[in-house]
Amino acid sequence: MRHWPLDLRALTASAGPLASLLVLLLIPLPALAWGKAGHRVAATIATTLLTAEAQAHVANLLDPGTALADISTWADDIHASRPNTCPWHYVNIPRGASGDNAQRDCSRGCVVSAIEQSLRLLGDPAKGRTVRQEAPQWIVYFLADLHQPLHAIADDRGGNDVIAQFNDRQTNLHRLWDVDLIERAAPDLTMLRDQAVAALQTANWRAWQAGRPRDWAEETHRVAIEAVYLFPANKEIDERYVEKTLSVIHE
Secondary structure, eight states: OOOOOOOSHHHHTTTOHHHHHHHHHHSSSOSOOSSHHHHHHHHHHHHHHOOHHHHHHHHHHSOTTOOGGGGTTHHHHTTTTOGGGGGGGOOOOOTTOSSOOHHHHOTTOOHHHHHHHHHHHHTOTTSOHHHHHHHHHHHHHHHHHTTSGGGSOOTHHHHTTOEEEETTEEEEHHHIIIIIHHHHHOSSHHHHHHHHHHHHHHTTGGGGGOSOHHHHHHHHHHHIIIIITOOOTTOBOOHHHHHHHHHHHHO
16 A cells, blocks of 8 residues: 655644654554454554553553553444444545545544544543543554545445355455455464565555555545455456455555
């Protein structure tokens, strides 16, 4: 995936050192996201990239013995108790739009505004521990969600309304990218992690630190158009489609 060479300093200047560290060190992850497996692997790799200072800050905020992977799906787990957070998982950019428009695409809050707000809360020492403890849980989750192509497109309810056939069973386009293709790529977390690490090592991952959430959302939106919606007309997901999309998923 292409990552835009923009400066993070403007975003993190008012957020404090921990927010800056988490942004700079969690962003250069393979763009997996998505089902529980993808979220856990992304968070596991993030842990290996943290500096000693960042690790200390994270350990101070999280409960003893809790790793980033353990909180990586927390935002999904609280859906029932906090239904107002549901729109924070995606940004509704229309398929034909040239880019993100906050007034049009994020009127009820979205993944872009949720990341930015979480960074501000994380870096605000005036906030209580509960608020600042939740902030990295949002960030770890939403940075992954932001890179799921169907979380950045408004059409078909993010692909949920596109019914397809894959491996002799019915699925929908969103689930296909959330879970089905990842399960095809790697049957277990260890294999998925190793594939992601291989992609990380061969990519110019330091350049991925650049940019802001809105830029990443626009990039993800383009991936949805250029890769996700290129399925066969009969919506039978064939090996040609799988082969092309797995390279996108791994990166």
